[in-house]
Amino acid sequence: MRITTDTGRCVGAGQCVLTAPQVFDQDDDGLVTLLLAEPGAGEESAVRLAAGLCPSRAVTVHED
Template structure:
């Protein structure tokens, strides 16, 4: 099972993570990333890894 962390200081609010993995990520009132599930498994883990790859700010880390 992976553990997800985000660097909110790097986040630019593009919402690509939310589009790619809505069960794992959301945006706060200011438009920055929030982690809904920091230990996703199965399909949610796969989509979280996809979100990490497409994050333009490289603000998402997936720890194995």
């Protein structure tokens, strides 16, 4: 699994950080930053949930 985020779409809602704090963080402006672009198996379900919860669809999961 690989993740990309689009800070142009991010509205700083923080759902991703609350759902998968090992993978996502927010910068000083509240925009998403990635701590782990290629999360391990233990993180995958939380990452999928975070991507689904993001209100602006700023998190994309790539299954490659």
